[in-house]
Each structure stands twice: as C-alpha cells, then as structure tokens.
Amino acid sequence: MSTTLSSYNPADPADLVVQLETAGAEGTAAAVERARAAQPGWLAAGAGARSAALTRAAAAVEGAAEELTALVEREVGKPRGEAAGELARTVAILRYYAQAPYAPTGAVHEPAAGAGLLLTRRRPHGVAGLITPWNFPLAIPVWKLAPALATGNTAVLKPAPEATACALRLAELLALPEGVLEVVPGAAEEGTALLDGADVVSFTGSTATGGAVVRACAARGVPVQAEMGGVNAALVLPDADIEQAAAHLAYAVAGYAGQKCTATSRIIAVGAAYQPLREALAKALAGQAEVVINQGARERLAGAIDSALAGGAQLVAGGQLPQRQGWFIEPTVLDQVPADHPLLAEEFFGPLAVLLPAADLDEAIALANANRHSLACSVHSRDLDAALAAADRLTAGMIRINAPSSGVDFHLPFGGAKAASFGAREQGQAALEFYTASRTVTLLPGGGAR
Incomplete structure (x- = not known):
C-alpha cells in the first residue's frame, strides 16, 4: 500500500525537499518485473553498449556536478566540501566500471583426458535489488549499481527515504534504457517486496535490518551482501605525532557528523599518549557544530551523552546542543565511560566517541578486537x-595506518569482519564477482559422451 513520503532538509527542517507517493509492495513488484523483462536485452546488447552507457552516465553526472552537490547538501545535510567530494567519487566509480564489461569473464582449462575444452564463465544473476542508506546518497547507490549493470544485470534501487530526491535525480541523469534501472521510493514495505523478487541483493544499513535481509535472502537461496556499520577503533601509540593524530581523529569522529559506517567511535590511547591526546582532541574539536539527519538522531545521541555522564563519564570535548535552526550537535568525546555503557558496544552513528586508555599495544589490540562490529x-x-x-593482529576488515578510519578506496574491496558485514565484499573486482555466478562448460567434439 502506497503512502506519502516526505524528505526534509536537516539543516532547515521547514524546507521540504521532495514529497511523493511511495511505490508500495505492488509497485515494487512491478518494478522488479520491468527490470526482469529488460535484462535479456541489456545483456545481449554486449560489452560495448554497456560500457558506452556507463561512460555517458559518468559524463552526465559530472555535467550536473553543481546541481547534485547542492542537492546532497540540502537533502542529507552533508557539508558542501564533502558533498562535492562524493560527487567526484561517484563520477570516478562510473568511469571505473565503464571498463568492466571488457574484463575477462572466465578461463579455458585442459580436459583431464581426450579432446575438448573446459570453460569457466561468469554470468549475471538477473535483477539486482539494491537497498541503500542516506549518508552517501550518490556514491553508495552507484558503487552497487555500476558493477551490477556492467556485468549484465538490471537493477531496482530502493533508497533510504531521507535520500529520495538524490536517488531520483541520479536515475534521471543516468538515462539508461527503459527497465534497466528502476527506483522505488519507500521504506520497509518496499524493501521487503524487493527482497521477495530480486535475484541478487546488496544492502547497506543497520545491523538489525541487515540481519533480516540476510535471513530473507537465505530462505530464497538468493546471493546477498550486507554492510551493517561498525564501532570502529583508532589506536594511538606513544610515539605518534599527537597533533596529526588528533587532526585525523577529529575528522574521523566529526566529518559529516560522524554519519559514516567507517567513522571512529572508540579512541584507544596507549600508555603515555593518553593525556597529550586528550588535550589535542579537545583543541581540535573545539567550537564545532555538526548537523545530523533528523530530530530522532539528535535525541538518540544526546541521550547517550547524558546517560554516560550520569554514570561517571567526563567530557573531553563538545556535549552541547546548539540553540539554532536544524538538528545540530557538538562533536563529543567522552572518557571514563562506564564499561557496561552501550557507547562501547553499539553504533550510534553520530559525532560521538569515547577515549579509552591501554597500558600497551597488546591491551589496545584486545580492546579494539573485543567489539563485534569490526x-x-x-x-x-x-x-x-x-x-x-x-x-x-587487528580483526577489522579495513585497517588504515596514520590516516582517518573514515576513508574508502573505491577500487579495492570494502567490508568488515564479524557482525559488520555478511557475504562478499563490495567494490573493485570483488563486486564484479558478486554480481555474477560462475558456470562450468564442458565442450566435446562431435557431441560425444565422456
């Protein structure tokens, strides 16, 4: 059943960005069928046609850079510099995967005995169901749909409600053949319907929802990957450049209000690094205010800060809600947080981190590895x-040395360990493999039996 979806500017909650009817379960199922009908023709068009379509799409997105940057800034509250960076990354991802249709799709092997050929060949699954979050409203949809389309799948995209306008405008600019990319505005109902129809599923979002996605796909025997965030650690050793480390951490905690699955939320200071790092973090974060996606997010973060302080935690930086229009909060670092507080175990998805001491590197690694969202x-x-x-020794899926945790190279595998991820990695060559299935072909002369 369709309902009305409204997306507002988090920096100005009175600013309605888009309002429309959701697709509903029936509309989503119809979108899947349109994509399924288009898929054979999209594959048969050949590598050249798919490559050209993605190349044109990259040029179209680049040509609308100012418009899209402003839309990302308005709809999801991303600072203009970060919005422009996301736009540039989106273009680069499209150009990268525009070459993928020409990549080898298999290999030729010698038969064990006699004449003939043994072939392995990768083929598309069919319709890719893509469920994406609001925090990277251009880059995440594109890093899912570009490899899916390059390998001959068609795609149905269900964006987060808060990023609906971005997804719809992106699809318009990509200008793909009818049915090749369908966008279904909505929320849980549309997501569930998409899981019921897609042939391969890629999800990015919360741990709770991701678990439900994995279970639904497993019941149908559908390939699935689920990226579910992290409670990410930063280890600062005593010999580190403390000022540089604090600058990196300030960005990893507060960049785009910490609304990145790779943001740092646990800072582990080893030995003598603790006090100078504490002072450097307070200085690096002083006077900042970041906007979060909605009122509920701000209330959740404020509640976590208040409960930690009530339990004996101390403020290192931030902790206040600026009295201004929009859902703003000061980036906050706390120390002496009680050991049983949820901040040490759960993702709060905002500019909020805890500072922890470790006697030595062994203890720091043990603290970092103790969390299941690696x-x-x-x-x-x-x-x-x-x-x-x-x-x-660290169990995280991605480890960065002398750099913020919140960074991604789009041509390398992306994903975490333990509860942070399920299934195959995203991005790079790994994505091309995920959106295809391997087939083994035996070719004998004259149709003879073996």
Whole structure:
C-alpha cells in the first residue's frame, strides 16, 4: 500500500525537499518485473553498449556536478566540501566500471583426458535489488549499481527515504534504457517486496535490518551482501605525532557528523599518549557544530551523552546542543565511560566517541578486537614495525595506518569482519564477482559422451 513520503532538509527542517507517493509492495513488484523483462536485452546488447552507457552516465553526472552537490547538501545535510567530494567519487566509480564489461569473464582449462575444452564463465544473476542508506546518497547507490549493470544485470534501487530526491535525480541523469534501472521510493514495505523478487541483493544499513535481509535472502537461496556499520577503533601509540593524530581523529569522529559506517567511535590511547591526546582532541574539536539527519538522531545521541555522564563519564570535548535552526550537535568525546555503557558496544552513528586508555599495544589490540562490529580501524604511530604488527593482529576488515578510519578506496574491496558485514565484499573486482555466478562448460567434439 502506497503512502506519502516526505524528505526534509536537516539543516532547515521547514524546507521540504521532495514529497511523493511511495511505490508500495505492488509497485515494487512491478518494478522488479520491468527490470526482469529488460535484462535479456541489456545483456545481449554486449560489452560495448554497456560500457558506452556507463561512460555517458559518468559524463552526465559530472555535467550536473553543481546541481547534485547542492542537492546532497540540502537533502542529507552533508557539508558542501564533502558533498562535492562524493560527487567526484561517484563520477570516478562510473568511469571505473565503464571498463568492466571488457574484463575477462572466465578461463579455458585442459580436459583431464581426450579432446575438448573446459570453460569457466561468469554470468549475471538477473535483477539486482539494491537497498541503500542516506549518508552517501550518490556514491553508495552507484558503487552497487555500476558493477551490477556492467556485468549484465538490471537493477531496482530502493533508497533510504531521507535520500529520495538524490536517488531520483541520479536515475534521471543516468538515462539508461527503459527497465534497466528502476527506483522505488519507500521504506520497509518496499524493501521487503524487493527482497521477495530480486535475484541478487546488496544492502547497506543497520545491523538489525541487515540481519533480516540476510535471513530473507537465505530462505530464497538468493546471493546477498550486507554492510551493517561498525564501532570502529583508532589506536594511538606513544610515539605518534599527537597533533596529526588528533587532526585525523577529529575528522574521523566529526566529518559529516560522524554519519559514516567507517567513522571512529572508540579512541584507544596507549600508555603515555593518553593525556597529550586528550588535550589535542579537545583543541581540535573545539567550537564545532555538526548537523545530523533528523530530530530522532539528535535525541538518540544526546541521550547517550547524558546517560554516560550520569554514570561517571567526563567530557573531553563538545556535549552541547546548539540553540539554532536544524538538528545540530557538538562533536563529543567522552572518557571514563562506564564499561557496561552501550557507547562501547553499539553504533550510534553520530559525532560521538569515547577515549579509552591501554597500558600497551597488546591491551589496545584486545580492546579494539573485543567489539563485534569490526569494520574499520586506524593505527597512529611513527614505528612502522609496530604499525604493521598491529595491522596483522587487528580483526577489522579495513585497517588504515596514520590516516582517518573514515576513508574508502573505491577500487579495492570494502567490508568488515564479524557482525559488520555478511557475504562478499563490495567494490573493485570483488563486486564484479558478486554480481555474477560462475558456470562450468564442458565442450566435446562431435557431441560425444565422456
């Protein structure tokens, strides 16, 4: 059943960005069928046609850079610099996957005996169901749909309600053949209907929803990948450049209000690094205010801060709600947080982190690995041996040395460990493999039996 969907500017809640009817379960099912009808023709058009379509799409997005940057800034509250960076990344992803249709799709093998050929070949699944969040309203949809389309699938995109305008405008600019990319505005009802019809599913969102997505796909025997965020740690060793580390951490905690699955939420200071890092963080974060996506997010963050302080935590930086229009909050770092507080175990998805002491590197690694949401981790040290040793022992899916945890290289595999991710990695060559299935073909001369 369709309902009315409204998306507002989080920096100005009176600013209605878009209002429309949701697709509903029936509309979503119809979109899947349109994509399914279009898929054979999209595959048969060949590598050249798919490559050209993605190349044109990249040019169209780049040509609308100012418009899209402003729309991202308005609809999801992303600072203009970060919105422009996301736009540039989106273009680069499209150009990268525009070459993928020409990549090898298999190999030729020698038969065990006699004449003939043994072939392996990767083929598309059919209709890719893509469920995406609001925090990267252009880049995440594109890093899912571009490899899906490049390999001959068609796609149905169900964006987060808060990023509906961005998704619809992106689809218009891509200007793909009818049925090749369908966008279904909506929420849980549309997501469930998409899971019921898609042939392969890629999801990015919360852990709770991701678990439900995985279970639904497993029941149907549908390939699925689910990226579910992280409670990411940063290890700062005593020999680190403390000022540089604090600058990296301030960005990893507060960049786009910490609304990134790779944001740092646990800062682990080793030995003598603790006090100077505490002071440097307070200085690096002073005077900042960031907008979060909606009122509920701000209330959730404020509640976590208040409960931690009530339990004995101390403010290192931030902690206030600026009295201004929009859903703003000061980036906040707390220390002495009670060991049983949810901040140490759960993702709050905002500019909020805890500072923890560790006696040595062994204890720091144990603290970092203790959390089940192991997506990204950073290590800050001038000692290359120590940094590499830590990288070998940390269980996170992505480890960055002397850099913020909140960074992604779109041509390399993206994903976490334990509860942070399920299924195959996203991006790069891994994405091309996820959106295809391997087939083994035996070719014998004259149709003879073996």
